[in-house]
Amino acid sequence: MNEKEALANIRQKIDDIDLKIQQLLNDRAAMAQEVARIKMDSGEQADFYRPEREAMVLRTVMERNQGPLASAEVARLFREIMSACLAAEKPLQVAYLGPEGSFTQAAAQKQFGGSVELHPMTTIADVFHAVETSHACYGVVPVENSTEGMVSHTLDRFISSPLKINGEVTLRIHHYLLSKEKNLEDISKVYAHPQAIAQCRQWLMEQLPQAELVPLNSNSEAAKRVAAEPQNSAAIAANRAADIYGLSILARNIEDEVDNTTRFLVIGTQNVGPSGVDKTALLVATKNKPGALQTLLKPLADNSISMTRIESRPSRKGIWEYVFFIDIEGHIHEPAVASALSLLENESSMFRILGSYPKAVL
């Protein structure tokens, strides 16, 4: 067989496989529509999006993968298949902290795939508002960065919002210096979100010690500003922003930490079921007496429940001076978690479960 015949032969096999994949994808979508019918018949509010089920499917896909495709690649494909199947059940609107090109948009795409309608919002409060008023089914907001710590706007908004946490997304963050200029020496001003400036501080000090650092609401706004200015300015932003705003990349990966990760939350109105590997977020206030926090946390240790984070914030309500955001491992439906939380509730002056949700898979 010559090369031409060998290629034609294999391509015929690929065509046959594609035909089967396509038939199977449509069979799968028809099953998802069947699931949707059952959900609608169950009355109440039908939750079409099931983050716990999606997490289980993705984990299974990765565990059983034998290659040659990498597990992360196969999971990404299944992420898109489920996104398309969900859209065949019901198109979803997801609000995110914009503008277009923001890291939060990338996080929303990572979590929901390409078949949802994404709506950029100007502020974190606007994202909450869009979901609270049912203009969006879900929202995506940043909550913590591995170098800069908590995003306090997001935590504070939970104090007054009835919304729950329905999922988490983690994203490796790389910062780029974007400009119309071709040389670093020509940069006298750098625009960026304050967190991005903080994450690149060392690099900026070494490479652009003379440049004025100008904080803006978002890195995308910074890129937009640079695109509108005639010369000498640069923006710290994601590489996507270079295409969106027609800028060139002056420097790559300028973040000081090699493992710069941002964690985002999916906010919604749903009570998410257990996926097997879950987290639970709590909002509590302690009684005003000595050792109160220690007493409050004791049931967690007694039940061998890991606390992955605790943050205190001023309550702004006057009744409690401080509230605590506590993340633990496990789901409220797990008996050990349920019994620890009921003891913890007895010890607190305010107690709210912000949500149990699957740990990020991708």
Ligand SMILES: O=C(O)C(=O)C[C@]1(C(=O)O)C=C[C@@H](O)C=C1
């Ligand atoms: O299992 C479900 O509940 C479905 O709706 C099906 C499906 C899927 O495609 O596998 C689609 C959307 C949900 O978010 C979870 C899973």
